[in-house]
Amino acid sequence: MLIPIGDNIDRKSFPILPGVLLFANLAVFIYQMRIFFENPTTLRPTMDFVETWGLVPTDLAGGHFNGLFTHMFLHGGFSHIIGNMLVLWAFSCSLENGLGTATLALFYIMWGLAAGLLHAAMEWGSDMPLIGASGAIAGLMGAYTVLYGADAKIKTVFFFFFKFWVVPVPAFLYGGAWFYLQLYNSLQDDGGGIAWYAHIGGFAAGAITALLVRNQLDIKLVKDRDGTLCFKDTTEDDKPRVLVQGDRYEIAEHDVAGDGSTLPEDCPYCTTSLGEHERITPGVARCSNPECGRFVYAGAVLV
Incomplete structure (x- = not known):
């Protein structure tokens, strides 16, 4: 038996949406x-509840569409919900960092x-009701496989x-093998x-969305200096930075100083002090502070 429990991406923020989804699914299951x-x-009574809120194909023909939304919060037993929630957590935390909470929720x-x-x-x-979050979670897996x-x-x-x-397990191998098994079955x-x-x-749907x-x-998902996978906001590279040196405030263009x-x-x-070990070439150094790690160049500074 193979059970995913997480990934090897270093994340700084608390996973909000995964927690909300876990709470919502568990609350409905307790009910x-x-x-x-x-x-x-x-x-x-249990079957009446499932038939009312699950997705019944024959109901769609009659114009009853609520099951399309609500079926993904119902589950058929302890193993069903535990398995789904483990997979949800494993794939959604990093996706939230990369896509944003609101976007991933949509x-x-x-x-x-x-x-x-x-x-x-x-x-x-x-007239058999469909219940379970597996379809939406499969979307998480598809998007994750394409993006990361x-x-x-x-x-x-x-x-x-x-x-x-x-x-x-390499994510592309996990996602690809899982999708193949679904096709085969x-x-x-x-x-x-x-x-x-x-x-x-x-x-x-998840894979196509990610491609788009x-x-x-x-x-973006990048590797830091020690090879750890982490997320980086690439827009920061395009923003001028305010540097403080003594009593002067200077605006640096990118990593020029x-x-x-x-x-x-x-x-x-x-x-952080830039010594000989930090110098890559006579005109380029890289900060040794792991929290910074920026390149510093000999060049013009706009004052």
């Missing part, structure tokens, strides 16, 4: 369990809708009998009660 335990002798709903629509199209005429698959690795718990290991005669087409629709927006993103011919003794951004 489902309350209905179940309040009616121990019959499943009818995309998450869009991917869930795409998953539900493909499932309904392939199961048209069925080439560099990131997914921390995956590998269980074998009574032992387990945490194995870093969708072609089998017995779906096993799993909405494979919802998974396919969500993953494809990736060149427009300001937040100095008197026009020599390098300064200290980094103008964090005041």
Whole structure:
């Protein structure tokens, strides 16, 4: 058994949207369990709830579309919701850093809708309700694979009998293998009660969305000096920076500092001393402070 629990990207901000989604899904599941335990002798109230708020393909023909939105917050049992929430957390935290909270929230709903629509199209005429966040979460996986698959690795718990290991799996391999399995299983005669087409629709929607927006993103995944993956706001490179030297306020263009011919003794951004070890060439140095790490050039300073 392989369970993703996170990735190897260094993030500075607290994951807001993943926490909100976890809370929402757990709250609905607790309510489902309350209905179940309040009616121990019959499943009818529970089924009524699922049929009302799940996605029933035959309902779409009658103009009832609420299930397209609400189905992604219902789950069919403990293993169903635990598995989905682990995958949601593993893939959504970094995506929130790269896309932004509001944008990812919008995309998450869009991917869930795409998953539900493909499932309904392939199961048209069925009165079996679709429930679960898997389709929207598949969208997270598709977008993650396109945006960060080439560099990131997914921390995956590998269980074998009574032992387990945490194995870093390349994200493109994890996403590609998972999508292949969904395609393969969708072609089998017995779906096993799993909405494979919802998974396919969500993953494809996420991947297509990422392809459309990736060149427009300001937040890029980069490697810092020690090789750690992290996010960088590329718009900062285009902004003039205000430097303070003594009682003078100077505006530096990009990473340029100095008197026009020599390098300064200290980094103008964090005041870390620039010694011989920091000098790359006579006219270029790189700050050794890991919190800074900027290049400093001998060049003109605008005062």
